[in-house]
Amino acid sequence: MTIDMKKPLTLLAVLLTLAGCGAGGKKNAETVQPRKSVVVYYSQTGGTEKVAKEFARQLGLDTLIKVELANPYDGTYDETIARCQKEMEGGEVSPLKAPGVDVAAYDTVFLGYPIWFGTYALPIKSLLKEVNLDGKVVVPFCTFGSGGRQSAEADLKAALPNSTVLPSYGVRAARVDKAPAEITKYLIANGMLKGEVETLPDFSAQRKVTAEDAALFEAACGDYQMPLGTPDTVGERETPDGTEYMFKTKSAGPDGKESVFTIYVIRGKEEGAKPEFTEVVR
Ligand SMILES: Cc1cc2nc3c(=O)[nH]c(=O)nc-3n(C[C@H](O)[C@H](O)[C@H](O)COP(=O)(O)O)c2cc1C
Structure with missing residues:
Protein backbone atom coordinates (compact mmCIF):
# COMPACT_ATOMS: atom_id res chain seq x y z
CA MET A 1 0.00 0.00 0.00
CA THR A 2 1.26 3.47 -0.80
CA ILE A 3 1.26 5.53 2.34
CA ASP A 4 0.39 9.15 1.68
CA MET A 5 1.27 11.03 4.85
CA LYS A 6 -0.59 14.06 3.51
CA LYS A 7 -3.81 12.13 4.00
CA PRO A 8 -3.61 10.77 7.57
CA LEU A 9 -7.38 10.45 7.93
CA THR A 10 -7.71 8.56 4.69
CA LEU A 11 -4.85 6.30 5.71
CA LEU A 12 -6.42 5.64 9.08
CA ALA A 13 -9.71 4.82 7.40
CA VAL A 14 -7.95 2.40 5.06
CA LEU A 15 -6.08 0.71 7.88
CA LEU A 16 -9.24 0.35 9.94
CA THR A 17 -11.10 -0.96 6.94
CA LEU A 18 -8.36 -3.41 6.01
CA ALA A 19 -8.35 -4.62 9.60
CA GLY A 20 -12.02 -5.49 9.18
CA CYS A 21 -13.35 -2.82 11.54
CA GLY A 22 -15.99 -1.50 9.15
CA ALA A 23 -19.66 -2.04 9.93
CA GLY A 24 -22.04 -4.49 8.26
CA GLY A 25 -21.39 -6.90 5.40
CA LYS A 26 -20.05 -10.42 5.48
CA LYS A 27 -16.73 -11.70 6.69
CA ASN A 28 -15.05 -14.92 5.72
CA ALA A 29 -13.22 -16.64 8.60
CA GLU A 30 -9.80 -16.59 6.91
CA THR A 31 -9.97 -13.15 5.37
CA VAL A 32 -9.34 -9.77 6.86
CA GLN A 33 -10.74 -7.86 3.91
CA PRO A 34 -12.91 -4.82 4.36
CA ARG A 35 -16.42 -5.85 5.35
CA LYS A 36 -18.38 -4.16 2.63
CA SER A 37 -16.57 -5.19 -0.51
CA VAL A 38 -17.77 -5.80 -4.03
CA VAL A 39 -16.08 -7.02 -7.20
CA VAL A 40 -16.86 -4.89 -10.25
CA TYR A 41 -15.29 -5.89 -13.56
CA TYR A 42 -15.40 -5.57 -17.31
CA SER A 43 -14.38 -8.49 -19.50
CA GLN A 44 -14.80 -8.89 -23.22
CA THR A 45 -13.28 -12.31 -23.83
CA GLY A 46 -13.51 -13.86 -20.36
CA GLY A 47 -9.95 -13.51 -19.01
CA THR A 48 -10.66 -10.72 -16.54
CA GLU A 49 -13.89 -12.46 -15.54
CA LYS A 50 -11.88 -15.53 -14.43
CA VAL A 51 -9.65 -13.29 -12.31
CA ALA A 52 -12.69 -11.44 -10.89
CA LYS A 53 -14.28 -14.73 -9.84
CA GLU A 54 -11.03 -15.82 -8.22
CA PHE A 55 -10.80 -12.61 -6.16
CA ALA A 56 -14.41 -13.13 -5.05
CA ARG A 57 -13.76 -16.80 -4.20
CA GLN A 58 -10.65 -16.12 -2.15
CA LEU A 59 -12.25 -13.22 -0.30
CA GLY A 60 -15.55 -15.00 0.27
CA LEU A 61 -17.47 -12.27 -1.56
CA ASP A 62 -20.71 -13.16 -3.25
CA THR A 63 -21.38 -9.93 -5.12
CA LEU A 64 -19.81 -9.56 -8.54
CA ILE A 65 -21.04 -6.84 -10.87
CA LYS A 66 -20.19 -7.13 -14.55
CA VAL A 67 -19.91 -3.76 -16.30
CA GLU A 68 -22.09 -3.74 -19.41
CA LEU A 69 -22.55 -1.05 -22.03
CA ALA A 70 -25.82 -0.06 -23.73
CA ASN A 71 -23.98 -0.63 -27.01
CA PRO A 72 -21.57 -3.48 -26.20
CA TYR A 73 -18.23 -4.09 -27.87
CA ASP A 74 -19.36 -7.36 -29.37
CA GLY A 75 -17.56 -7.21 -32.71
CA THR A 76 -14.36 -8.92 -33.77
CA TYR A 77 -11.00 -7.82 -32.37
CA ASP A 78 -10.39 -5.60 -35.39
CA GLU A 79 -13.88 -4.09 -35.13
CA THR A 80 -13.33 -3.37 -31.44
CA ILE A 81 -9.97 -1.71 -32.17
CA ALA A 82 -11.54 0.42 -34.93
CA ARG A 83 -14.51 1.45 -32.76
CA CYS A 84 -12.24 2.31 -29.80
CA GLN A 85 -9.96 4.40 -31.97
CA LYS A 86 -12.91 6.34 -33.35
CA GLU A 87 -14.35 6.90 -29.86
CA MET A 88 -11.01 7.90 -28.36
CA GLU A 89 -10.36 10.39 -31.18
CA GLY A 90 -13.86 11.86 -30.77
CA GLY A 91 -13.65 11.88 -26.95
CA GLU A 92 -16.83 9.75 -26.84
CA VAL A 93 -17.67 7.75 -23.72
CA SER A 94 -20.22 5.02 -24.40
CA PRO A 95 -23.00 4.89 -21.74
CA LEU A 96 -23.49 1.94 -19.40
CA LYS A 97 -26.45 -0.37 -19.92
CA ALA A 98 -29.39 0.73 -17.75
CA PRO A 99 -29.79 0.66 -14.79
CA GLY A 100 -26.02 1.21 -14.47
CA VAL A 101 -23.86 0.07 -11.58
CA ASP A 102 -24.76 0.75 -7.95
CA VAL A 103 -21.89 0.54 -5.48
CA ALA A 104 -23.28 2.96 -2.90
CA ALA A 105 -23.55 0.21 -0.28
CA TYR A 106 -19.86 -0.77 -0.50
CA ASP A 107 -16.78 0.92 0.86
CA THR A 108 -14.26 -1.15 -1.11
CA VAL A 109 -14.45 -1.89 -4.81
CA PHE A 110 -12.25 -4.58 -6.35
CA LEU A 111 -12.14 -3.20 -9.89
CA GLY A 112 -11.13 -5.46 -12.78
CA TYR A 113 -10.44 -4.64 -16.41
CA PRO A 114 -8.53 -5.75 -19.48
CA ILE A 115 -5.79 -3.41 -20.65
CA TRP A 116 -6.77 -1.63 -23.86
CA PHE A 117 -4.30 0.71 -25.53
CA GLY A 118 -2.01 0.68 -22.49
CA THR A 119 -4.69 1.63 -19.97
CA TYR A 120 -7.98 0.41 -18.48
CA ALA A 121 -10.52 -0.70 -21.11
CA LEU A 122 -12.93 1.97 -22.34
CA PRO A 123 -15.98 0.53 -20.51
CA ILE A 124 -14.19 1.40 -17.25
CA LYS A 125 -14.05 4.99 -18.48
CA SER A 126 -17.85 4.75 -18.84
CA LEU A 127 -18.07 3.36 -15.31
CA LEU A 128 -15.91 6.13 -13.83
CA LYS A 129 -18.03 8.76 -15.61
CA GLU A 130 -21.32 7.42 -14.27
CA VAL A 131 -20.45 5.90 -10.89
CA ASN A 132 -19.20 7.87 -7.90
CA LEU A 133 -16.24 6.14 -6.23
CA ASP A 134 -15.29 9.10 -4.03
CA GLY A 135 -14.18 8.06 -0.55
CA LYS A 136 -13.96 4.39 -1.48
CA VAL A 137 -10.97 2.08 -1.46
CA VAL A 138 -10.39 0.83 -5.00
CA VAL A 139 -8.39 -2.38 -5.49
CA PRO A 140 -7.51 -2.64 -9.18
CA PHE A 141 -6.75 -5.83 -11.07
CA CYS A 142 -6.27 -6.47 -14.75
CA THR A 143 -5.38 -8.89 -17.52
CA PHE A 144 -3.31 -7.98 -20.55
CA GLY A 145 -1.58 -9.35 -23.63
CA SER A 146 1.84 -8.06 -22.59
CA GLY A 147 1.51 -5.24 -20.07
CA GLY A 148 -0.03 -1.90 -19.13
CA ARG A 149 -0.78 -2.67 -15.48
CA GLN A 150 1.29 0.20 -14.10
CA SER A 151 0.16 2.81 -16.62
CA ALA A 152 -3.49 1.83 -16.05
CA GLU A 153 -2.97 2.10 -12.30
CA ALA A 154 -1.48 5.58 -12.70
CA ASP A 155 -4.39 6.60 -14.96
CA LEU A 156 -6.87 5.25 -12.43
CA LYS A 157 -5.22 7.20 -9.61
CA ALA A 158 -5.41 10.36 -11.71
CA ALA A 159 -9.07 9.71 -12.58
CA LEU A 160 -9.98 8.99 -8.94
CA PRO A 161 -8.33 11.73 -6.86
CA ASN A 162 -10.89 11.28 -4.07
CA SER A 163 -10.55 7.50 -3.77
CA THR A 164 -7.76 5.44 -2.23
CA VAL A 165 -6.40 3.37 -5.10
CA LEU A 166 -4.28 0.44 -3.88
CA PRO A 167 -1.44 -1.16 -5.91
CA SER A 168 -2.86 -3.28 -8.72
CA TYR A 169 -2.62 -6.99 -9.48
CA GLY A 170 -2.17 -7.97 -13.12
CA VAL A 171 -1.60 -11.10 -15.15
CA ARG A 172 -0.97 -11.81 -18.82
CA ALA A 173 -3.93 -13.46 -20.53
CA ALA A 174 -1.58 -16.29 -21.53
CA ARG A 175 -0.84 -17.02 -17.84
CA VAL A 176 -4.30 -16.59 -16.36
CA ASP A 177 -4.10 -20.15 -14.94
CA LYS A 178 -1.34 -18.85 -12.65
CA ALA A 179 -3.65 -16.15 -11.23
CA PRO A 180 -5.09 -18.08 -8.22
CA ALA A 181 -1.70 -18.54 -6.50
CA GLU A 182 -0.58 -15.01 -7.40
CA ILE A 183 -3.84 -13.51 -6.09
CA THR A 184 -3.35 -15.28 -2.76
CA LYS A 185 0.09 -13.70 -2.45
CA TYR A 186 -1.24 -10.31 -3.55
CA LEU A 187 -4.07 -10.40 -0.98
CA ILE A 188 -1.72 -11.44 1.82
CA ALA A 189 0.85 -8.81 0.85
CA ASN A 190 -1.85 -6.15 0.90
CA GLY A 191 -3.27 -7.25 4.25
CA MET A 192 -6.54 -8.61 2.89
CA LEU A 193 -5.94 -12.29 3.57
CA LYS A 194 -4.22 -13.86 6.56
CA GLY A 195 -0.90 -15.53 5.94
CA GLU A 196 2.70 -14.75 5.29
CA VAL A 197 4.57 -13.91 2.13
CA GLU A 198 8.30 -13.58 1.88
CA THR A 199 9.67 -10.12 1.23
CA LEU A 200 11.51 -10.39 -2.07
CA PRO A 201 15.09 -9.18 -2.39
CA ASP A 202 15.94 -6.38 -4.82
CA PHE A 203 17.04 -7.34 -8.32
CA SER A 204 20.79 -7.52 -8.79
CA ALA A 205 22.36 -4.60 -10.70
CA GLN A 206 21.75 -4.67 -14.45
C1 LIG B 1 -9.25 -3.15 -28.01
C2 LIG B 1 -8.15 -3.91 -27.34
C3 LIG B 1 -6.97 -3.28 -27.01
C4 LIG B 1 -5.95 -3.98 -26.34
N1 LIG B 1 -4.82 -3.31 -25.97
C5 LIG B 1 -3.85 -3.97 -25.28
C6 LIG B 1 -2.67 -3.28 -24.85
O1 LIG B 1 -2.50 -2.08 -25.06
N2 LIG B 1 -1.72 -3.98 -24.17
C7 LIG B 1 -1.87 -5.31 -23.89
O2 LIG B 1 -0.99 -5.89 -23.28
N3 LIG B 1 -2.98 -6.00 -24.28
C8 LIG B 1 -3.96 -5.35 -24.96
N4 LIG B 1 -5.10 -6.03 -25.35
C9 LIG B 1 -5.26 -7.44 -24.95
C10 LIG B 1 -6.15 -7.59 -23.73
O3 LIG B 1 -5.74 -6.76 -22.66
C11 LIG B 1 -6.14 -9.02 -23.22
O4 LIG B 1 -6.48 -9.91 -24.22
C12 LIG B 1 -7.08 -9.19 -22.01
O5 LIG B 1 -6.71 -10.33 -21.26
C13 LIG B 1 -8.53 -9.33 -22.43
O6 LIG B 1 -9.33 -9.46 -21.27
P1 LIG B 1 -10.80 -10.07 -21.32
O7 LIG B 1 -10.65 -11.51 -21.78
O8 LIG B 1 -11.29 -9.98 -19.93
O9 LIG B 1 -11.61 -9.26 -22.27
C14 LIG B 1 -6.12 -5.35 -26.03
C15 LIG B 1 -7.32 -6.00 -26.41
C16 LIG B 1 -8.31 -5.29 -27.05
C17 LIG B 1 -9.60 -6.00 -27.43
Whole structure:
Protein backbone atom coordinates (compact mmCIF):
# COMPACT_ATOMS: atom_id res chain seq x y z
CA MET A 1 0.00 0.00 0.00
CA THR A 2 1.26 3.47 -0.80
CA ILE A 3 1.26 5.53 2.34
CA ASP A 4 0.39 9.15 1.68
CA MET A 5 1.27 11.03 4.85
CA LYS A 6 -0.59 14.06 3.51
CA LYS A 7 -3.81 12.13 4.00
CA PRO A 8 -3.61 10.77 7.57
CA LEU A 9 -7.38 10.45 7.93
CA THR A 10 -7.71 8.56 4.69
CA LEU A 11 -4.85 6.30 5.71
CA LEU A 12 -6.42 5.64 9.08
CA ALA A 13 -9.71 4.82 7.40
CA VAL A 14 -7.95 2.40 5.06
CA LEU A 15 -6.08 0.71 7.88
CA LEU A 16 -9.24 0.35 9.94
CA THR A 17 -11.10 -0.96 6.94
CA LEU A 18 -8.36 -3.41 6.01
CA ALA A 19 -8.35 -4.62 9.60
CA GLY A 20 -12.02 -5.49 9.18
CA CYS A 21 -13.35 -2.82 11.54
CA GLY A 22 -15.99 -1.50 9.15
CA ALA A 23 -19.66 -2.04 9.93
CA GLY A 24 -22.04 -4.49 8.26
CA GLY A 25 -21.39 -6.90 5.40
CA LYS A 26 -20.05 -10.42 5.48
CA LYS A 27 -16.73 -11.70 6.69
CA ASN A 28 -15.05 -14.92 5.72
CA ALA A 29 -13.22 -16.64 8.60
CA GLU A 30 -9.80 -16.59 6.91
CA THR A 31 -9.97 -13.15 5.37
CA VAL A 32 -9.34 -9.77 6.86
CA GLN A 33 -10.74 -7.86 3.91
CA PRO A 34 -12.91 -4.82 4.36
CA ARG A 35 -16.42 -5.85 5.35
CA LYS A 36 -18.38 -4.16 2.63
CA SER A 37 -16.57 -5.19 -0.51
CA VAL A 38 -17.77 -5.80 -4.03
CA VAL A 39 -16.08 -7.02 -7.20
CA VAL A 40 -16.86 -4.89 -10.25
CA TYR A 41 -15.29 -5.89 -13.56
CA TYR A 42 -15.40 -5.57 -17.31
CA SER A 43 -14.38 -8.49 -19.50
CA GLN A 44 -14.80 -8.89 -23.22
CA THR A 45 -13.28 -12.31 -23.83
CA GLY A 46 -13.51 -13.86 -20.36
CA GLY A 47 -9.95 -13.51 -19.01
CA THR A 48 -10.66 -10.72 -16.54
CA GLU A 49 -13.89 -12.46 -15.54
CA LYS A 50 -11.88 -15.53 -14.43
CA VAL A 51 -9.65 -13.29 -12.31
CA ALA A 52 -12.69 -11.44 -10.89
CA LYS A 53 -14.28 -14.73 -9.84
CA GLU A 54 -11.03 -15.82 -8.22
CA PHE A 55 -10.80 -12.61 -6.16
CA ALA A 56 -14.41 -13.13 -5.05
CA ARG A 57 -13.76 -16.80 -4.20
CA GLN A 58 -10.65 -16.12 -2.15
CA LEU A 59 -12.25 -13.22 -0.30
CA GLY A 60 -15.55 -15.00 0.27
CA LEU A 61 -17.47 -12.27 -1.56
CA ASP A 62 -20.71 -13.16 -3.25
CA THR A 63 -21.38 -9.93 -5.12
CA LEU A 64 -19.81 -9.56 -8.54
CA ILE A 65 -21.04 -6.84 -10.87
CA LYS A 66 -20.19 -7.13 -14.55
CA VAL A 67 -19.91 -3.76 -16.30
CA GLU A 68 -22.09 -3.74 -19.41
CA LEU A 69 -22.55 -1.05 -22.03
CA ALA A 70 -25.82 -0.06 -23.73
CA ASN A 71 -23.98 -0.63 -27.01
CA PRO A 72 -21.57 -3.48 -26.20
CA TYR A 73 -18.23 -4.09 -27.87
CA ASP A 74 -19.36 -7.36 -29.37
CA GLY A 75 -17.56 -7.21 -32.71
CA THR A 76 -14.36 -8.92 -33.77
CA TYR A 77 -11.00 -7.82 -32.37
CA ASP A 78 -10.39 -5.60 -35.39
CA GLU A 79 -13.88 -4.09 -35.13
CA THR A 80 -13.33 -3.37 -31.44
CA ILE A 81 -9.97 -1.71 -32.17
CA ALA A 82 -11.54 0.42 -34.93
CA ARG A 83 -14.51 1.45 -32.76
CA CYS A 84 -12.24 2.31 -29.80
CA GLN A 85 -9.96 4.40 -31.97
CA LYS A 86 -12.91 6.34 -33.35
CA GLU A 87 -14.35 6.90 -29.86
CA MET A 88 -11.01 7.90 -28.36
CA GLU A 89 -10.36 10.39 -31.18
CA GLY A 90 -13.86 11.86 -30.77
CA GLY A 91 -13.65 11.88 -26.95
CA GLU A 92 -16.83 9.75 -26.84
CA VAL A 93 -17.67 7.75 -23.72
CA SER A 94 -20.22 5.02 -24.40
CA PRO A 95 -23.00 4.89 -21.74
CA LEU A 96 -23.49 1.94 -19.40
CA LYS A 97 -26.45 -0.37 -19.92
CA ALA A 98 -29.39 0.73 -17.75
CA PRO A 99 -29.79 0.66 -14.79
CA GLY A 100 -26.02 1.21 -14.47
CA VAL A 101 -23.86 0.07 -11.58
CA ASP A 102 -24.76 0.75 -7.95
CA VAL A 103 -21.89 0.54 -5.48
CA ALA A 104 -23.28 2.96 -2.90
CA ALA A 105 -23.55 0.21 -0.28
CA TYR A 106 -19.86 -0.77 -0.50
CA ASP A 107 -16.78 0.92 0.86
CA THR A 108 -14.26 -1.15 -1.11
CA VAL A 109 -14.45 -1.89 -4.81
CA PHE A 110 -12.25 -4.58 -6.35
CA LEU A 111 -12.14 -3.20 -9.89
CA GLY A 112 -11.13 -5.46 -12.78
CA TYR A 113 -10.44 -4.64 -16.41
CA PRO A 114 -8.53 -5.75 -19.48
CA ILE A 115 -5.79 -3.41 -20.65
CA TRP A 116 -6.77 -1.63 -23.86
CA PHE A 117 -4.30 0.71 -25.53
CA GLY A 118 -2.01 0.68 -22.49
CA THR A 119 -4.69 1.63 -19.97
CA TYR A 120 -7.98 0.41 -18.48
CA ALA A 121 -10.52 -0.70 -21.11
CA LEU A 122 -12.93 1.97 -22.34
CA PRO A 123 -15.98 0.53 -20.51
CA ILE A 124 -14.19 1.40 -17.25
CA LYS A 125 -14.05 4.99 -18.48
CA SER A 126 -17.85 4.75 -18.84
CA LEU A 127 -18.07 3.36 -15.31
CA LEU A 128 -15.91 6.13 -13.83
CA LYS A 129 -18.03 8.76 -15.61
CA GLU A 130 -21.32 7.42 -14.27
CA VAL A 131 -20.45 5.90 -10.89
CA ASN A 132 -19.20 7.87 -7.90
CA LEU A 133 -16.24 6.14 -6.23
CA ASP A 134 -15.29 9.10 -4.03
CA GLY A 135 -14.18 8.06 -0.55
CA LYS A 136 -13.96 4.39 -1.48
CA VAL A 137 -10.97 2.08 -1.46
CA VAL A 138 -10.39 0.83 -5.00
CA VAL A 139 -8.39 -2.38 -5.49
CA PRO A 140 -7.51 -2.64 -9.18
CA PHE A 141 -6.75 -5.83 -11.07
CA CYS A 142 -6.27 -6.47 -14.75
CA THR A 143 -5.38 -8.89 -17.52
CA PHE A 144 -3.31 -7.98 -20.55
CA GLY A 145 -1.58 -9.35 -23.63
CA SER A 146 1.84 -8.06 -22.59
CA GLY A 147 1.51 -5.24 -20.07
CA GLY A 148 -0.03 -1.90 -19.13
CA ARG A 149 -0.78 -2.67 -15.48
CA GLN A 150 1.29 0.20 -14.10
CA SER A 151 0.16 2.81 -16.62
CA ALA A 152 -3.49 1.83 -16.05
CA GLU A 153 -2.97 2.10 -12.30
CA ALA A 154 -1.48 5.58 -12.70
CA ASP A 155 -4.39 6.60 -14.96
CA LEU A 156 -6.87 5.25 -12.43
CA LYS A 157 -5.22 7.20 -9.61
CA ALA A 158 -5.41 10.36 -11.71
CA ALA A 159 -9.07 9.71 -12.58
CA LEU A 160 -9.98 8.99 -8.94
CA PRO A 161 -8.33 11.73 -6.86
CA ASN A 162 -10.89 11.28 -4.07
CA SER A 163 -10.55 7.50 -3.77
CA THR A 164 -7.76 5.44 -2.23
CA VAL A 165 -6.40 3.37 -5.10
CA LEU A 166 -4.28 0.44 -3.88
CA PRO A 167 -1.44 -1.16 -5.91
CA SER A 168 -2.86 -3.28 -8.72
CA TYR A 169 -2.62 -6.99 -9.48
CA GLY A 170 -2.17 -7.97 -13.12
CA VAL A 171 -1.60 -11.10 -15.15
CA ARG A 172 -0.97 -11.81 -18.82
CA ALA A 173 -3.93 -13.46 -20.53
CA ALA A 174 -1.58 -16.29 -21.53
CA ARG A 175 -0.84 -17.02 -17.84
CA VAL A 176 -4.30 -16.59 -16.36
CA ASP A 177 -4.10 -20.15 -14.94
CA LYS A 178 -1.34 -18.85 -12.65
CA ALA A 179 -3.65 -16.15 -11.23
CA PRO A 180 -5.09 -18.08 -8.22
CA ALA A 181 -1.70 -18.54 -6.50
CA GLU A 182 -0.58 -15.01 -7.40
CA ILE A 183 -3.84 -13.51 -6.09
CA THR A 184 -3.35 -15.28 -2.76
CA LYS A 185 0.09 -13.70 -2.45
CA TYR A 186 -1.24 -10.31 -3.55
CA LEU A 187 -4.07 -10.40 -0.98
CA ILE A 188 -1.72 -11.44 1.82
CA ALA A 189 0.85 -8.81 0.85
CA ASN A 190 -1.85 -6.15 0.90
CA GLY A 191 -3.27 -7.25 4.25
CA MET A 192 -6.54 -8.61 2.89
CA LEU A 193 -5.94 -12.29 3.57
CA LYS A 194 -4.22 -13.86 6.56
CA GLY A 195 -0.90 -15.53 5.94
CA GLU A 196 2.70 -14.75 5.29
CA VAL A 197 4.57 -13.91 2.13
CA GLU A 198 8.30 -13.58 1.88
CA THR A 199 9.67 -10.12 1.23
CA LEU A 200 11.51 -10.39 -2.07
CA PRO A 201 15.09 -9.18 -2.39
CA ASP A 202 15.94 -6.38 -4.82
CA PHE A 203 17.04 -7.34 -8.32
CA SER A 204 20.79 -7.52 -8.79
CA ALA A 205 22.36 -4.60 -10.70
CA GLN A 206 21.75 -4.67 -14.45
CA ARG A 207 24.56 -6.38 -16.40
CA LYS A 208 25.03 -6.97 -20.11
CA VAL A 209 23.15 -10.04 -21.33
CA THR A 210 25.15 -13.16 -22.14
CA ALA A 211 24.23 -15.64 -24.88
CA GLU A 212 22.62 -17.76 -22.15
CA ASP A 213 20.47 -14.81 -20.96
CA ALA A 214 19.46 -14.06 -24.55
CA ALA A 215 18.41 -17.70 -25.02
CA LEU A 216 16.34 -17.53 -21.83
CA PHE A 217 14.68 -14.33 -23.05
CA GLU A 218 13.93 -15.95 -26.40
CA ALA A 219 12.44 -19.04 -24.71
CA ALA A 220 10.14 -16.82 -22.62
CA CYS A 221 9.20 -14.13 -25.13
CA GLY A 222 9.94 -15.54 -28.58
CA ASP A 223 6.35 -16.58 -29.30
CA TYR A 224 4.82 -13.22 -28.33
CA GLN A 225 3.30 -11.69 -31.46
CA MET A 226 4.35 -8.06 -30.90
CA PRO A 227 7.95 -6.79 -30.94
CA LEU A 228 9.52 -6.57 -27.49
CA GLY A 229 12.96 -5.36 -28.56
CA THR A 230 16.41 -6.88 -28.20
CA PRO A 231 17.56 -7.76 -24.67
CA ASP A 232 20.44 -5.51 -23.66
CA THR A 233 20.91 -5.83 -19.90
CA VAL A 234 19.44 -8.03 -17.16
CA GLY A 235 19.20 -8.23 -13.37
CA GLU A 236 17.85 -11.15 -11.35
CA ARG A 237 16.66 -12.23 -7.93
CA GLU A 238 15.74 -15.45 -6.20
CA THR A 239 12.12 -15.89 -5.12
CA PRO A 240 10.51 -18.79 -3.22
CA ASP A 241 9.25 -20.09 -6.59
CA GLY A 242 12.40 -19.75 -8.68
CA THR A 243 14.39 -16.99 -10.35
CA GLU A 244 12.92 -13.73 -11.59
CA TYR A 245 14.68 -11.73 -14.30
CA MET A 246 14.31 -8.06 -15.17
CA PHE A 247 15.44 -7.51 -18.75
CA LYS A 248 15.94 -4.10 -20.37
CA THR A 249 15.40 -4.29 -24.11
CA LYS A 250 16.10 -1.76 -26.82
CA SER A 251 14.10 -1.16 -29.96
CA ALA A 252 13.75 1.58 -32.53
CA GLY A 253 10.36 3.30 -32.32
CA PRO A 254 8.32 4.41 -35.36
CA ASP A 255 9.90 7.89 -35.02
CA GLY A 256 13.39 6.36 -35.15
CA LYS A 257 13.98 7.10 -31.44
CA GLU A 258 15.25 4.29 -29.27
CA SER A 259 12.76 2.82 -26.78
CA VAL A 260 13.75 0.90 -23.69
CA PHE A 261 11.28 -1.66 -22.30
CA THR A 262 11.49 -3.45 -18.96
CA ILE A 263 10.45 -7.07 -19.32
CA TYR A 264 9.95 -9.48 -16.43
CA VAL A 265 10.55 -13.21 -16.84
CA ILE A 266 10.28 -15.97 -14.25
CA ARG A 267 11.71 -19.46 -14.29
CA GLY A 268 10.38 -22.01 -11.83
CA LYS A 269 12.60 -24.23 -9.71
CA GLU A 270 11.43 -27.49 -11.27
CA GLU A 271 13.89 -29.26 -13.55
CA GLY A 272 13.40 -28.07 -17.15
CA ALA A 273 10.84 -25.37 -16.19
CA LYS A 274 10.04 -23.16 -19.18
CA PRO A 275 10.77 -19.49 -18.51
CA GLU A 276 7.62 -17.34 -18.62
CA PHE A 277 7.24 -13.74 -19.70
CA THR A 278 5.08 -12.09 -17.03
CA GLU A 279 4.88 -8.37 -17.81
CA VAL A 280 6.34 -5.60 -19.90
CA VAL A 281 6.62 -2.01 -18.70
CA ARG A 282 6.87 0.37 -21.65
C1 LIG B 1 -9.25 -3.15 -28.01
C2 LIG B 1 -8.15 -3.91 -27.34
C3 LIG B 1 -6.97 -3.28 -27.01
C4 LIG B 1 -5.95 -3.98 -26.34
N1 LIG B 1 -4.82 -3.31 -25.97
C5 LIG B 1 -3.85 -3.97 -25.28
C6 LIG B 1 -2.67 -3.28 -24.85
O1 LIG B 1 -2.50 -2.08 -25.06
N2 LIG B 1 -1.72 -3.98 -24.17
C7 LIG B 1 -1.87 -5.31 -23.89
O2 LIG B 1 -0.99 -5.89 -23.28
N3 LIG B 1 -2.98 -6.00 -24.28
C8 LIG B 1 -3.96 -5.35 -24.96
N4 LIG B 1 -5.10 -6.03 -25.35
C9 LIG B 1 -5.26 -7.44 -24.95
C10 LIG B 1 -6.15 -7.59 -23.73
O3 LIG B 1 -5.74 -6.76 -22.66
C11 LIG B 1 -6.14 -9.02 -23.22
O4 LIG B 1 -6.48 -9.91 -24.22
C12 LIG B 1 -7.08 -9.19 -22.01
O5 LIG B 1 -6.71 -10.33 -21.26
C13 LIG B 1 -8.53 -9.33 -22.43
O6 LIG B 1 -9.33 -9.46 -21.27
P1 LIG B 1 -10.80 -10.07 -21.32
O7 LIG B 1 -10.65 -11.51 -21.78
O8 LIG B 1 -11.29 -9.98 -19.93
O9 LIG B 1 -11.61 -9.26 -22.27
C14 LIG B 1 -6.12 -5.35 -26.03
C15 LIG B 1 -7.32 -6.00 -26.41
C16 LIG B 1 -8.31 -5.29 -27.05
C17 LIG B 1 -9.60 -6.00 -27.43
